[in-house]
Amino acid sequence: MSTTVSANPSDARTGLTLALPALMLFTGVVVIPLAMTVLLSFHDWGQYKGIEPVFILKNWIEIVSDPYYAEMFWRTFRVAVLATLITAVFGVPEAYILNRMQGPWKGLFLLIIIGPLLISVVARTLGWALLFGGNNGLVNKLLMTSGLIASPLRFMFTETGMVIALAHAMMPFMVLAVWTALQRLDPQVENAALSLGAGSFTVIRRIVLPQIMPGVLSGAIIVFSLSASAFATPAIIGGRRLKVAATLAYDEFLNTLNWPLGAAVAVLLLIALVLIVVGSNALIERRYQEMFR
Amino acid sequence: MSRNGPAALVFHTLFVVFMVAPIVVVCWVAFTPEGFLSIPTTNFSLRWFKALANYPEFVHAFAVSLWLGALSSCVALLFAVPAALALSRYQFRGRDALSALFLSPLMIPHVVLGIAFLRFFTSAGIGGTFLALVIAHVVVVFPFALRLTLAAATGMDRSVEMAAISLGADGWTMFRRVTLPAILPGIVSGWMLAFIQSFDDLTMTIFLATPGTETLPVRMFLYIQDNIDPLVTSVSASVIAITMTVLILLDRCYGLDRVLTAKGGDAGR
């Protein structure tokens, strides 16, 4: 019999006391500032008068009615969806290959593939800027000498470039999520399918993929939400004109100085992401309920 | 376990090239002897690394980042260790809500956090100060510090603590002599991961940094906005080198995949 955690009131009090400092920190420095930001999005702002602490819907009406913002949000989500698809299409097979590797190679390549996660995103995006470089960037040179394209493609200041760089930045999350799901797989099950006469492609499609699907989907949710709120990559690759939600909010705050409007953009981004993430999590849990029980 | 076929290995090679290409190219360009962006083939030079000495704003930003990372990771752990013990040891109402709150900085986009902090610290009259940066970074790195500490605390055999108590130790002695040594690897890894997160953060910090308190990523980003030259590649190469060192340390002493997938509760050791 395992030791049972006692549930008496004095224990509960000790628990709460231990968690109290962190709770106070979070209330003071997360909950209150977020509430202030939501409030800020309802304030008025003028070029000369600055922020006026009134309660109006001006910023929200502007965001909803002006097609400029609609296009910007649409771009944010389009880029995020494409980046998510790319990470899934390439990250899932790579995680599978990685999982089949032997001993030290496995560890080495895992380090190489998920290590970039912790390397400065500015440095990584700078790398893409160098690779893309104008017309004679390395990528274009490579594609042209290999005969894949006849004339150079534009990567810098385009959505294509943004999607590629974002997919690169987010790839480790996908590989990690799928890798974790693969670790839970019983390797004997694959062998069982092989012994029953299934080809290796059938094994992957019918046996492996269905089992790791929850991992793929939870990886996709992480990648999507991080891509949709990414700042550094869109700012460096997209430049000043190709705006996404995060870069727009930044501009409103630090260039235009229209804080209430910037706050409204940020709050909308937060709400949209929370709805999408919570919604798809609930869907996944319902769909794969029996697998988690 | 069966081996990967040739097609799989080709795919794997291309994948690895894709993953390392931007990192390699940055480090490579950093060694150019030219005054402009170019990929050196025959001549390699350290001139752009030496040139860093003439740009005090990078050196200063680097110092700010180091201090900020070290300080905020320590402070975050001061809050995270008791919180992890509370979440792993005690049953109380609102426990799940509390852990969701503590992990929320992972869910909230950093842009939103940056904006919220900017608004809050400006109203509180400490906008643009180093103190504001530290508080903000403590919150942002807290989930990482908490998760690894929590994983260690949950994975620990509780009867070891009971043994200490039964031998006459009081709560504090038990923590100091038994619990702390047992969860120390988790705390150290948590500190390192928190440090890296703080050291690399751009999105949230850019809202709070002012010329005196610019961190290295902020300085680099603002520099790139103006122009991209070999100088910023040598800065990036240095940052990459530092991060890689911490990364390999982390991998050696805890296992990188475990550090990055650690969730409180299921990451027993």
Added chain:
Amino acid sequence: MSLLELDRVGKSFGPNTAVEEFSLAVTKGEFISFLGPSGCGKTTTLQMIAGFLDPSHGTIRLEGKDLVAMPPAKRGLGIVFQSYALFPHMTAAENVAFGLEMRKVPRDERDERVRKALALVGLAGYEGRHPRRMSGGQQQRVALARALVIRPSVLLLDEPLSNLDARLREDMQIELRQIQRNLGTTTILVTHDQIEAMSLSDRIVVMSKGKIEQIGTPQQVYEQPASAFVAQFLGKTNEFAAEVERTAGLARLVAGSWSAPAPAGATGTVTISVRPERISFGSSGLAGRITSRIFQGNHWLFQCDTECGPAIVIRQNDGQPQPDQGETVHLIWQDSDMSLRASVAA
């Protein structure tokens, strides 16, 4: 006077009752086992004595003092945990010394007592070894030394041998008994292994579903089980339904073609319980047929189909010829080898 007294101790977790009305008096120097299947409440009871759980009701007294009000650190009990719970970052000697440090025992005396405690459990020379680099049996001994070195008023053992392999477990049982006898330490052992409980204890507390089924010496609980549960939990047993029949003022106990004088006071339908090794084959008695016969080295194991249902019989391999499979036999036993219970619909 008893050293440790539990009076109607109970523990419930929300609507679930883990332990009910547990009363027991332990005398000084006694070795008591709490025996039962997992979930029977034996560990919960031990934890209440240790102080890691507060009883929902009832009192626990040690040397007359109320133990419930005392924090676990002050109770002065030695505990050996199932997982041994050694401090992984401390050497064997440091582990053993921990309790003495807490008691502020001076350094010289501490070193001496640690050395003696390790020698007592046969680990002289292992002082500087870390638990990680010791075998399961050695870790077990360190845990025992650590619990004993503080000279506990009561030693609590929570399934201490369950992680050892069979051979080692037997050796440890003998050693544990010897150490306990030599030191005279009052000991409570929690176990689910009836052989372990019987070979170590002065008295056994058999528990099931949070309740005490029987308290008695190993012989008592084995030979006069108070309930069907006790009879079945402590080894194999045969149970037959019998009727008490009165003819001409003489009461006889009848089961099929077997009968015996009924003990005074028995009436109606009763359950007879007989251990398989106490049954022998005779010319008259409970009639049956051997359905299988298995040779097990020092004894034979027979399964029989009798008038009163299936039965098992164990016969010593004493070189005598034994009945074959399919043979018709009659089962007999001494009156003193059976125990009677009034049959309850159960």
